[in-house]
Amino acid sequence: MNLPLANILHHTLRSTLSALGIGIGICMLVTLSGLARGTLYEVADRWEQVRADLIAYPDIWGDNLTTLSGVGLPDKYAGVFAAEHGDLVERVAPVFLWHLKLGGQDQTVVGVDAPDADVVLGGRGLLEGRLFDPDSRFSRWLEGLLLAPSSEGDSPLEIASADLSAPSHNGLELVIDSRLAAAGGYRVGDRVSAAGHEWSIVGIVPAGGMARVYMPRRAAQFLFGSGDITKSTILFVRLRAGADPSAGARALRKPGVMLVQVRQYRAMLEQKFGVLFRYVDAVNVVALVIAFLFVMITLYTMVLQRTREIAILKSSGASDAFILRQVVCESLLLTGAGTVAGLAMSFAAAWAIETAAPLYTVTITGTWVLIAVGAAAAGAIVSALYPAWRASRVDLLAALTLE
């Protein structure tokens, strides 16, 4: 058996604690990065499932729409795009975005017309139940009240919550995804209270669509858009097959309208929340530095306690390089064990987090595992250098004669 391994096995408790220190650092690195990036990229993944090429929104919102919701672009642009660029535009789906608290946390709600639901669901079908407002009776009822020419010039209509959910045209219906259903224990037919109204859950769709909660667009516009049902938040534009999205965005540009590609959403998220990544990474670096200081102290103590052993090696002619290799090898072995433990703890932590909080996503990628292994190896070598140098400076005569 080689000397570093023998020393590690001989000092079981100290070795275990050192490896555990490394393991906790590695676990923090992998788990926190996996949680921050996993949760954010899961949103990006869902947006990329939308069956559209472009997003149109008011240009006053600037170049990042990731946190925006509520009243945005007039619905008339859907007709304008289709009419003026029929050769380019295949379909336009207006969507109203809002937020509701469901399943213990804020959820982005997508208000969409039932015929456009396949766009935001990425083509996913229902797992259970049905879609809201399936024959558009609610939409037509509300449009009749608010958009009919006879209502122009009249005083604003007073529509009671009970009217919105009348059995003949119930607009207070939700479709949720399977992950939210599992996390909140929701089933089709359940009634939930949110945003001051009672909602019925009428359907469950597979997770992976644009959002976790969907409702009739007209209901969202009316309730969260101050009664103005002429504006949505954004418009999804699907281009005809073979059209270049970038050229399409330029062609569709109108004054006051910003057009971006759906695939740019991930970059917008990274831009918006990049500071979160930097914060998490900074915490991870601090945790790793502390872990490796612990290793350095352990190795330094080991060198101080093992001057006789080192002197014995030197009395046999061991070179400074040989002594240095022994210390670095011991550090690498401790770190290797700690890294394996840390990765195991990371997978356990990911499972625990996703079990306790099912709406969080911890994504442990091969890249981050490699980063963790690389950081551990580098830390092991750096933290061993000073103890190794001290070891190579041991006075063999003093060490062997002070018995």
Added chain:
Amino acid sequence: MTDSDAILEARGLHKSFGRGPARVHVLRGLDLRVRRGEFLAVMGPSGCGKSTLLHVLGQMTPPDAGEILLDGLPVPPSAAGRNAIRRRRIGFVFQRFNLIDVLTAADNVAISLRVRGLPADGRAEELFAAMGVSHVARRKPGQMSIGEQQRVAVARALAHRPQVLLADEPTGSLDSANAADLLALLGRVHRDDGQTIVMITHSAEAAAVADRVVHMIDGRLLDAPP
């Protein structure tokens, strides 16, 4: 004795420790010649500089002045040069064995060979068999008797086939029975293998196994080099 007979020669060795008023002059112009294949015992009272002489001869510390020749060639004064001599040509047996506690007997021998860049194949088993300690090969020092530990230490010192074996009071920590066994072992190694041995000892019984005994006092040998 001609120069070619001397495998180890010290000329005018001086060595002191400490500084200023605390400075102790341990070796004072010591001369010594050891013949190839000779078993030399160095005796003297405590504090006369015996161990320091052995450490200087073994290249564990450089002399302040003087010269050491090994096989007729001067030992390089650099740390790397002295290290190379230790690695290849000197074997050292300590009074307190100095085995590495966390390694088995076999691994103690193996690491001394690995340090020297030599293969460990079967060498420990061969030496343990010759020294009657094959049964402790897989034991750590704490699981061996002191006699067994010292035999393993001798095996380690001989593993790389050194030109000179330096033994610093090798029986100093042993009871009389174990001491007698060890001296018999050293005598056999010297007789059968022609191993050159320089042994420091307090004991007249121990010195009796040597071919030649020199006496040391106050950092000098009383007996003139042969």
